[in-house]
Amino acid sequence: MDFELSDEQRAIQSLCRDFAQSEVRPRAEAMDAAAEFPYDLVKKMADLGLMGLPFPEEYGGAGADTVSYALAICELARVDASTAITVAAHVSLGSTPFFLFGTEEQKRKYLVPCARGEMLWGFGLTEPQAGSDAGGARTRAELRDGSWVINGTKAFITNSGTEITGGTTITAITGTDERGRPELSNIIVPQDTPGFTRSKQYNKMGWRASDTRELAFQDAVVPVENLLGERGKGLHQFLKILDGGRISVAALSVGLAMGAYDEALKYAKERHQFGRAISKFQAIQFKLADMLCEIEHAKLMVLKAAWEKDTGRDFAMSASLAKLYSGEVSGRVVNDAVQIHGGYGFMDEYPVSRMYRDQKINEIGEGTNEIQRLVIARLMGL
Amino acid sequence: MKIVVTVKLVPDTTADKRIDPATKRLVRTGETVLNPFDEYAIEAALQLKEKLGAETTVTVVTMAPERGKEVVRKALAMGADDALMLSDPGCEGSDVMGTAYALAGAIAKNGFDLVVCGTQSTDAITGELPGALAEFLGVPGLTYVRKLEIDGTTLRAERETDSGFLKVTTGLPAVVSVTKSINEPRYPSLKGIMGAKKKTIAPLTLAELALEHPIGSGGAKTELVALTDPPARGKGKVVEVSSGAEGAKVIMDFLHAKKLI
Ligand SMILES: Cc1cc2nc3c(=O)[nH]c(=O)nc-3n(C[C@H](O)[C@H](O)[C@H](O)COP(=O)(O)OP(=O)(O)OC[C@H]3O[C@@H](n4cnc5c(N)ncnc54)[C@H](O)[C@@H]3O)c2cc1C
Ligand SMILES: Cc1cc2nc3c(=O)[nH]c(=O)nc-3n(C[C@H](O)[C@H](O)[C@H](O)COP(=O)(O)OP(=O)(O)OC[C@H]3O[C@@H](n4cnc5c(N)ncnc54)[C@H](O)[C@@H]3O)c2cc1C
Numbered sequence: 176m177d178f179e180l181s182d183e184q185r186a187i188q189s190l191c192r193d194f195a196q197s198e199v200r201p202r203a204e205a206m207d208a209a210a211e212f213p214y215d216l217v218k219k220m221a222d223l224g225l226m227g228l229p230f231p232e233e234y235g236g237a238g239a240d241t242v243s244y245a246l247a248i249c250e251l252a253r254v255d256a257s258t259a260i261t262v263a264a265h266v267s268l269g270s271t272p273f274f275l276f277g278t279e280e281q282k283r284k285y286l287v288p289c290a291r292g293e294m295l296w297g298f299g300l301t302e303p304q305a306g307s308d309a310g311g312a313r314t315r316a317e318l319r320d321g322s323w324v325i326n327g328t329k330a331f332i333t334n335s336g337t338e339i340t341g342g343t344t345i346t347a348i349t350g351t352d353e354r355g356r357p358e359l360s361n362i363i364v365p366q367d368t369p370g371f372t373r374s375k376q377y378n379k380m381g382w383r384a385s386d387t388r389e390l391a392f393q394d395a396v397v398p399v400e401n402l403l404g405e406r407g408k409g410l411h412q413f414l415k416i417l418d419g420g421r422i423s424v425a426a427l428s429v430g431l432a433m434g435a436y437d438e439a440l441k442y443a444k445e446r447h448q449f450g451r452a453i454s455k456f457q458a459i460q461f462k463l464a465d466m467l468c469e470i471e472h473a474k475l476m477v478l479k480a481a482w483e484k485d486t487g488r489d490f491a492m493s494a495s496l497a498k499l500y501s502g503e504v505s506g507r508v509v510n511d512a513v514q515i516h517g518g519y520g521f522m523d524e525y526p527v528s529r530m531y532r533d534q535k536i537n538e539i540g541e542g543t544n545e546i547q548r549l550v551i552a553r554l555m556g557l
Numbered sequence: 558m559k560i561v562v563t564v565k566l567v568p569d570t571t572a573d574k575r576i577d578p579a580t581k582r583l584v585r586t587g588e589t590v591l592n593p594f595d596e597y598a599i600e601a602a603l604q605l606k607e608k609l610g611a612e613t614t615v616t617v618v619t620m621a622p623e624r625g626k627e628v629v630r631k632a633l634a635m636g637a638d639d640a641l642m643l644s645d646p647g648c649e650g651s652d653v654m655g656t657a658y659a660l661a662g663a664i665a666k667n668g669f670d671l672v673v674c675g676t677q678s679t680d681a682i683t684g685e686l687p688g689a690l691a692e693f694l695g696v697p698g699l700t701y702v703r704k705l706e707i708d709g710t711t712l713r714a715e716r717e718t719d720s721g722f723l724k725v726t727t728g729l730p731a732v733v734s735v736t737k738s739i740n741e742p743r744y745p746s747l748k749g750i751m752g753a754k755k756k757t758i759a760p761l762t763l764a765e766l767a768l769e770h771p772i773g774s775g776g777a778k779t780e781l782v783a784l785t786d787p788p789a790r791g792k793g794k795v796v797e798v799s800s801g802a803e804g805a806k807v808i809m810d811f812l813h814a815k816k817l818i
Contacts, residue, residue, distance in 0.1 A: 182630055186750045189631075194744055224747025237747030 180242070187228075187243040191250035194223065195258075203255040206384035207529050210376065212337055213384060216258060221292020226265060230274055234282055235290035241419075241481040245426035249474075252430025253437070256533035257384035259427045264333035264385075265289070267420040268541075269296030272344050272361060276404030276412055285341070285363065294341035299329035299364075299390055300413055306330075307546050309346070310410055314392065316347040316362050322396045323349075323362055325370070329390040336373040336388040342366045343390060346409050349402075359409030363401040370395030381533035418491050420541050421498040422484065425477045428501035428537040429470060435505075435512035435530045436466045442516050442525075453515070462511045470508065473501035492554045499547035502537040509534040558613045558707070558729075560602045561669045563660060563690070564632050565592040566625040567680045574680065581781040582650070583680055591628035594675030596635075596742035601705055601735045602673045603636045603743070609707065614638045618663055620648055620656055626758060633753040634745030640758040641667055647763045650774025653681075657689035662766040665694060671712070674734040676701060687734035697727040700734045 180188065198216060206213055220226055229244045230236025244266070252259035273286035273296075289296050305311040314327025325347060329335075335343045342365035349360040364371055374389035404412060440463055443454035453459050480493035509531045513520035520527045538544045568574055569588035577584050599617070606613040617632040619625050620643040629640045643663050651659065664672060672694070677684035684700075691698025703722065704715040712731055716723045717738070745753075763772070770776060794811075798804040812818045 182627070182754065183750055185627070186630060186634055186745065186753070187747065190634075190744055190747075190750065222746070223744055228747060232748075232751075238751050239747060 180246075183239065184243045184246060187239060188246040188250060190223070191225070191247040192253075194220070194225075195250045195254045199251065199258050200254040203258075203384075203526065204523070204529065206255070206257065208383075208523070210378070210383040212261075212386050213258060214338065217261065217292065217295070217339070220262060225262060226292030227270065227290025228266060230270065230286065230290045234274065235287040241422060241484045242478060245422055245477050245481045248423050248426040249430035249433065249477075252427040253434040255384070256427060256431050256530070257382050259430060260382055260385045260424075261295075261334060263420075263423040263427055264298070265292075265295050267423045268298035268416065269334060269344070271419060272298060272403055272412065272416055275415060276361070276408075278404075280400075281363070281403070288341065294339050295334045295337055296341055297332045297335035297343035298413075298416065299332045299335065299343045299345035301330050301332070303328055303330045303389075307543060309413065310357075310359065312346050312348060312357075312359065314345060314347045316349050316360070318349070318399065321399050323347075323399065323401060325362065325364065325392040325395040325397070327392050329392075331377070331387055332390055334386050335390055336376070337386045340366055340386075342368070344403055345390070345392075346413055349406060349409075352407060358407045360406050361403040361409050361412050362397060363403055364392075364395065364397055365401075368395050368397055381529075381536055383532075417541060418494055419484065421494040422477060422480050422490070424537065424541045425473070425480070425494070425497040425501040428498075428505040428534075429473045429477055431530055431534055431537065432466070432470050432473065432501070432505040432508040435509045435527055435534075436463070436470060438525070438527050438530070439463065439466065439512040439515040442519075442527075446517075459515055462515060466508045466511060469504045473497070473504045476500055492551065495542075495547050495550045495554065498542065499544055499551065502544060502547075505534050505537050558605075558609055558670045559668055560605060560613060560615045561664050561667065561672045562595070562598050562602045562615060562617045562632065562637065563672065563674045563686070564595040564599070564617050564619045564628055565675070565678050565680075566590075566619065566621040566628045567592045567678055570679050576784055578784075580650075581784060585622075589624060589627070591631045592675055592678050592680075594677055594679065594737070595628075595632075596675075597735050597737055597739055598673040598675045599632050599635050599637060600740045600742040602671075604740060605671075605705070605707055606636075616641060616667060616669075618660060618667070619643070620651070620659055620663075629758055630753045631745055633756045633758075634749040635743060636745075636749060637756075639756050641761055642758050643761045643763075643766070645761075645763045647773045650777060651772050652777040652779040653683050653685045653689055654778055655772035655776050657686050658693050658770065659763070659766065659768065659772045660686075661690055661693035662768050663761055664690075666761075666766065669694075670729045671707070672730075672732040673705075674732065676734050676736050684734075687732055691732035694730070694732060696730045696732055698732045699725055699727065702733045702735045703738045705733060705735065705739065 224237040227236035228239050232238045248259050248263050270289040288294050300309050316323040316325045344363050348357040350358040352358045370393045372391045377387050443459050446453045476497040480490050480497045483490035512527045513531050519525050566589050569590050572587050575584045602615045615637040617637045618641040674687040688698050699714050701717040702714045703717045706713045710729045712727050714725050796807050
């Protein structure tokens with residue numbers, strides 16, 4: 176077994192660490208306070224090739240592997256979860272569907288500018304009445320005169336309403352299958368589609384500098400060729416997309432936990448009570464030791480899932496295990512990180528307070544903890 | 558035009574540095590990075606290449622153990638064309654003169670019009686290597702350059718001094734060392750990182766250079782006689798005052814007494 180990263184993996188990790196520390200970190204607090212989407216940072220990340228990191232060069236990507244991608248998300252999340260999710264959602268949810276299921280023409284038209292970071296793209300599965308039960312989507316797309324006519328609502332869609340968003344791929348009911356159940360398909364909806372509107376940004380507890388909106392479709396019309404891949408394969412497609420997405424959100428959880436640990440360790444050495452640094456108290460040392468132990472465990476799980484994907488293995492189980500575990504670890508770690516900061520940890524001036532707020536979504540987005548357990552049980556054959 | 562950039566492998570700048578009392582050498586087992594000052598040298602060379610066009614090449618050269626490949630790759634990922642790597646156990650223990658002499662051998666063998674160095678390393682920090690390199694190569698050496706232009710075979714530079722700057726002109730070939738005010742180094746792009754493995758890192762040994770004088774610990778003209786830890790910083794002075802105004806006065810008096818204001 177070889178735990179050594181390749182030269183490229185190390186170089187990408189180090190680039191992302193430098194970029195996150197020098198460009199993102201100084202801005203994270205202000206972006207969070209103002210719920211400001213960082214267009215300039217996205218532009219810089221696009222120029223570096225981060226927005227298309229795992230896609231082949233022929234489609235505008237950097238041709239890096241999943242391990243590198245996980246390391247990149249981890250380094251970004253270590254300083255700012257909002258920036259990390261902007262990249263992770265764009266790559267895993269927005270762009271990957273084109274790569275996996277798009278026709279050659281769709282790849283040229285959408286994947287190439289997405290991978291180059293010239294535009295962002297959303298993936299709209301969740302609806303106000305259909306979250307964990309995503310198959311229960313109600314949004315409909317009817318084929319009329321060679322066009323899809325879409326009606327319905329999507330909720331909580333990341334990257335769907337920025338000034339550089341090109342559109343969102345949505346899951347919709349396109350008919351009924353032979354057994355009378357709703358037939359789901361994925362449809363590409365460009366931003367300028369008539370009848371397609373976005374709400375204002377939600378006012379969120381965390382991920383405040385990332386863009387999340389509600390989408391409304393009222394007789395929104397797109398051409399028939401905007402169907403992604405095969406008709407009726409919507410469910411199968413989004414399950415595949417979510418499998419891969421889990422690796423990146425798991426990496427995001429690990430990164431966030433690492434960032435909270437970094438802050439807690441630093442603070443514990445600086446803060447003096449009872450005449451010595453609080454890091455000299457065993458109670459604090461044990462918390463820090465537990466944090467490091469759990470972070471290491473979660474990190475190895477994420478990298479193993481990424482490695483399985485890169486080597487063509489079935490990675491669904493590992494990805495789900497990693498997503499569940501790292502999400503919960505990030506919760507325990509941010510909790511203890513704030514505890515170690517005492518009252519200061521409750522103040523906005525300290526990054527751990529933002530990390531504490533940013534963490535909760537790790538256990539909800541892209542499949543809640545409960546749904547992960549369900550997926551895992553199903554993969555066990557139960 | 559052939560531009561050569563010297564790059565050094567140094568211990569991670571944020572890590573604690575330790576010197577082995579037995580060998581009196583820096584312990585280099587921890588994380589290592591590209592000498593941050595050399596990023597400015599690489600950037601300066603790349604900007605010249607972008608101005609001068611495709612016939613211009615940027616070659617990085619380093620004298621370092623095998624693991625130095627990592628910093629060479631970073632330079633290649635930033636955009637350098639190829640690399641020369643002098644990696645030889647015989648280099649161990651070289652002083653500034655030895656290092657400059659060996660690097661001069663490698664650079665002369667490769668051919669060059671301009672050599673760009675960082676101002677200093679972050680480990681030994683002598684800042685002497687660029688001057689020594691110019692001497693061994695027998696070309697003009699311009700240190701502390703904050704602005705650099707090439708016009709045909711004329712090099713125009715601004716050299717920083719303690720009180721201002723000097724405008725200097727020289728012909729090529731030449732050696733310059735650049736300061737941090739010359740540019741803002743680029744990040745290596747993903748494309749650059751992925752492309753770096755296709756670029757050549759040519760290995761060089763001392764035997765191939767066939768130097769006249771010995772280098773390494775045997776050839777060192779300097780000897781580290783003694784070393785001590787920097788004195789531990791004493792406790793700061795704590796003054797108890799009853800009001801902000803009184804406190805401000807104490808601070809002002811202290812600064813005046815130290816002639817700091
Ligand atoms: C900031 C943010 C960004 C998001 N971005 C996107 C995006 O880009 N695209 C997208 O499509 N969606 C996105 N989502 C939606 C997200 O994926 C859903 O919120 C999530 O899947 C949960 O769905 P829900 O909110 O409807 O909760 P529900 O499904 O209503 O769940 C409520 C609770 O019930 C539990 N529960 C539900 N079913 C079961 C069960 N069978 N057994 C046990 N417990 C169960 C859940 O675990 C949860 O605790 C985003 C959400 C947020 C908050
Ligand atoms: C703690 C310590 C103290 C030392 N003190 C002395 C001393 O007093 N006298 C002495 O002669 N030697 C000394 N050495 C040895 C010294 O590290 C090496 O000889 C080294 O190459 C000298 O240059 P520098 O690092 O000071 O480079 P500087 O002159 O500070 O660096 C300027 C530039 O030269 C280039 N450069 C430097 N080294 C290399 C390299 N190996 N490969 C490619 N480019 C390079 C880089 O572009 C760098 O930015 C010391 C070493 C250590 C660890």
